[in-house]
Amino acid sequence: MEPSITRHRENVTQGQPGNGGAASGLELRDVVVDVPGAAPGPGQSTGSEAGTVRVLGPVDLMASEPTVAVIGANGSGKSTLIRLLNGLVPPAVGSVRVHGLDAVTETTAVRARTGFVFTDPLVQLVMPTAGEDVELSLRRTHRRRPERRMAAERLLQEHGLGGLGHRSIYDLSGGQRQRLALASVLATDPVLLVADEPTTLLDLDWTLEVQELLLSLPGSGRCEQIVYTTHDLDFAAQADRCLVIADGQIVHDATGPAAVQWYRTDVLARRARRDGPDAGTGRL
Numbered sequence: 001m002e003p004s005i006t007r008h009r010e011n012v013t014q015g016q017p018g019n020g021g022a023a024s025g026l027e028l029r030d031v032v033v034d035v036p037g038a039a040p041g042p043g044q045s046t047g048s049e050a051g052t053v054r055v056l057g058p059v060d061l062m063a064s065e066p067t068v069a070v071i072g073a074n075g076s077g078k079s080t081l082i083r084l085l086n087g088l089v090p091p092a093v094g095s096v097r098v099h100g101l102d103a104v105t106e107t108t109a110v111r112a113r114t115g116f117v118f119t120d121p122l123v124q125l126v127m128p129t130a131g132e133d134v135e136l137s138l139r140r141t142h143r144r145r146p147e148r149r150m151a152a153e154r155l156l157q158e159h160g161l162g163g164l165g166h167r168s169i170y171d172l173s174g175g176q177r178q179r180l181a182l183a184s185v186l187a188t189d190p191v192l193l194v195a196d197e198p199t200t201l202l203d204l205d206w207t208l209e210v211q212e213l214l215l216s217l218p219g220s221g222r223c224e225q226i227v228y229t230t231h232d233l234d235f236a237a238q239a240d241r242c243l244v245i246a247d248g249q250i251v252h253d254a255t256g257p258a259a260v261q262w263y264r265t266d267v268l269a270r271r272a273r274r275d276g277p278d279a280g281t282g283r284l
Helices: 078-086 107-113 130-137 145-158 174-186 204-216 233-237 256-275
Strands: 026-036 052-063 067-072 093-098 114-117 192-196 225-229 241-246 249-254
Touching: 026 078, 052 078, 052 093, 052 249, 067 078, 067 233, 067 256, 078 093, 078 107, 078 114, 078 192, 078 225, 078 241, 107 114, 114 174, 130 145, 130 174, 145 174, 174 192, 174 204, 204 225, 233 256, 241 256, 249 256
Parallel strands: 067 225, 067 241, 114 192, 192 225
Antiparallel strands: 026 052, 026 093, 241 249
16 A cells, blocks of 8 residues: 655754754654544554554654744644644653743643644634733733723734724634734734644735734744644745644655645655546646
């Protein structure tokens, strides 16, 4: 049986502790994620314990680059990988360090420094109105209510949501909710921003606006690094580093443009082998 994707890894410069590595980036050592399951699915194996299935790993990664993209097929393990970075998913085996902190034993401290944007914004919007949700994120930096409200209004304006502060989050469009979720996360001034397909619900104009904003964040305020998953290969190609995930493993690791080119070539080659010489005409 033909493997689902070719395993390959380019020689890339990786951070080292004391030299812009673990203390100012990400360090995953022998990480494995298992979930309850009776039988492994395609590309999966039995987990570390009976009654579990492996969905990620083993993964070794050191990344200190300002922008890191993660690409791959649906179900490949992209979201699982990035959810390790703020303790949303615990490893069954191995260690995860995020900017010098252990994501398992120091979860609270990691989450205080890490902003996470979900694909579905309703997962993270917790207040009744747009303005209240942003104000909630500003409580640490703006103690007085009038100042907090003014700061929230400015943030909403910057994200194309001016005048919608009193609007119920359920009366916003999907794209408006996504921009609100991003505004609320950025209001916390995170050291690390993790985003799971952050432009999925946006139109083209706002997709480009949000992509430009995200890529400009490292070096702005406290933000040192962003990690994002995406199916937009043009967006992935703009990252300093890009990881290709398949069957729960990193199968390619290179600069953004090089990784995207490798991924395109690999997908088209597999389609041609599967469907014949007329398949994969370069539309990717």
